[in-house]
């Protein structure tokens with residue numbers, strides 16, 4: 001090898017979409033170039049406009065555009081492929097520069113700006129002399145064809161139209177990190193279409209900054225939320241050091257595996273290119289517990305996975321599993337496992353325990369229960385029946401209501417792990433609507449004691465109860481470890497052979513994990529947190545927590561500092577959605593817009609700065625006459641979407657529509673009805689989303705909103721979004737009069753559910769209803 005070749009991220013993304021014949025020729029090109037960049041067949045020449053860019057022949061029609069990036073430590077010259085273009089798109093105004101904020105190499109193609117803005121700026125793209133076809137040679141200044149993604153015709157904006165970014169100056173844009181070649185033209189943009197076109201082709205930081213400004217963020221907000229997190233410290237003279245800039249740039253090294261890389265296409269992107277904000281969060285060393293927040297699709301799970309991979313790579317060799325990766329949602333555990341296994345080698349994967357939080361708690365209970373003494377789990381609905389029986393027997397005056405007592409038990413007694421009556425008398429009851437006097441607390445405690453005794457006698461317990469019991473065992477275990485360590489410290493280290501607690505069980509007691517990574521953290525209960533806290537010794541990088549409280553769909557609000565987890569000063573936020581289009585995101589954000597959300601601690605959280613660079617059709621809101629009408633319209637839309645998905649691509653390949661579309665409903669009964677009607681009346685096959693993933697082999701996934709957490713679909717329909725269903729008025733109306741705080745909590749949960757559901761869609765979203773629409777829909 002005489003040259004090392006790397007692939008710029010945007011070039012790689014463009015290559016995924018190219019015809020396979022071009023890809024094959026590109027592999028051959030790379031092979032030849034790495035062996036001899038000066039090979040005459042390649043015809044490597046600098047571009048006339050920017051001599052930092054060279055073009056080389058892939059075949060008679062296609063060109064690789066390359067930037068030389070110094071010489072590596074081994075003396076091998078380094079080249080970066082910044083684009084692969086048809087020769088008619090190679091023109092003098094292409095440029096390469098080093099960004100003044102990120103220090104990354106950026107390729108700027110003015111073709112992305114769109115004809116209307118170029119015209120306003122008085123810029124005419126000129127074919128590179130070496131690429132002029134003979135006919136064009138006669139008309140030297142004929143405008144060049146611009147690349148396909150920029151060829152969308154934008155109507156000429158009115159000459160007098162006000163620039164979209166009128167509130168900014170060129171210096172502001174420079175300071176925010178907009179690529180120099182795009183500063184002046186950005187200020188000439190006068191419509192959203194023009195801005196979208198510019199953003200679609202601009203380098204990453206420029207695209208984000210312009211999107212933020214276009215969405216109405218102030219220069220200061222963009223600086224704080226977009227530019228600063230992406231900034232790096234740069235030495236004087238950095239502008240000319242392409243070798244150093246290459247190290248800072250997200251690239252793929254071209255080696256013999258390139259064929260597999262390109263075959264994996266877009267599915268691979270998350271493994272390789274972390275956004276600078278994501279990367280910083282992944283790579284930072286934290287003195288203790290840390291947290292990442294961010295709206296749906298901003299890559300919290302991706303960050304959690306990379307964080308796990310990084311921690312695993314830093315482990316001392318061994319055979320144990322010092323890292324726990326856990327999540328609240330059962331069907332996401334399998335997804336975490338498969339993603340992590342594609343990110344790290346099997347030997348590192350073997351060091352990570354990937355477990356659903358309830359399975360983890362069950363493991364602790366099994367370990368601590370004598371054979372035959374285990375309790376089986378009971379669902380909340382059944383447990384409430386048992387509580388109802390207790391009330392029937394012990395509360396003849398009907399002073400207490402089952403719902404109220406069950407809520408008090410889960411939220412206050414289990415929620416705060418209150419072990420004694422005295423603890424309960426002293427407990428604060430935040431978020432609980434009805435105040436309780438001391439005698440009332442006494443009576444509540446007595447009834448709930450009867451209730452738990454009854455469950456015990458049945459050898460049953462609820463999920464919440466089992467989590468709480470597991471937390472107690474783990475806290476006790478942690479206490480023993482701490483006590484032993486303290487005693488050891490007291491006697492100045494050495495062995496504790498002479499002490500009473502030297503049984504091997506205690507002697508070899510260790511914390512279960514060195515690092516714990518938690519995804520979907522917003523739904524964990526206080527007991528879960530106490531268990532996790534006790535499972536890892538407090539210390540650097542002990543807990544890494546990813547979650548978004550706007551997506552909390554179970555009634556649990558925990559302040560981490562009250563369960564011994566201190567994230568203050570170690571919390572970061574992601575704002576760029578990789579999943580959802582800006583159009584969907586705008587509407588979804590309105591669903592939760594007015595409510596206040598906690599930050600898993602004492603503060604509040606909001607979605608400010610949440611944005612996307614993806615564009616697509618506006619979500620559709622469809623009022624239907626009745627159920628039949630709703631299903632008929634749904635079926636028609638699913639068929640249309642199917643047609644779009646299966647339309648042959650440029651290279652003739654046809655995508656399999658299975659699992660690309662989904663229908664989301666409020667409850668299981670409705671899911672069944674939709675599946676039956678789609679199949680019987682419209683011939684559409686479906687698969688039902690269960691705890692263990694989709695069941696049944698049909699094309700369209702159907703499930704309740706709870707099941708959609710953490711998932712994503714190219715096209716998504718939410719049906720039955722009517723008032724009375726969202727929220728479930730029949731179930732919660734009673735709280736409006738008896739327990740206003742509970743009522744508020746129920747409303748918020750419903751609102752969050754709709755938010756979660758709507759943000760599962762990648763590029764198309766349909767929401768329909770019959771009767772009155774849900775009050776949470778952004779149509780009111």
Ligand SMILES: Nc1ncnc2c1ncn2[C@@H]1O[C@H](COP(=O)(O)OP(=O)(O)OP(=O)(O)O)[C@@H](O)[C@H]1O
Pocket residue numbers: 269270271273274275278294295296297298299300301302303548551577578579709710711712759
């Ligand atoms: N750096 C990246 N490059 C490419 N794709 C990314 C990147 N980060 C995230 N993604 C993609 O964005 C999508 C959303 O990511 P992820 O599921 O991690 O988001 P999230 O914040 O956990 O979402 P949610 O809160 O809705 O569960 C996924 O398809 C993921 O592969």
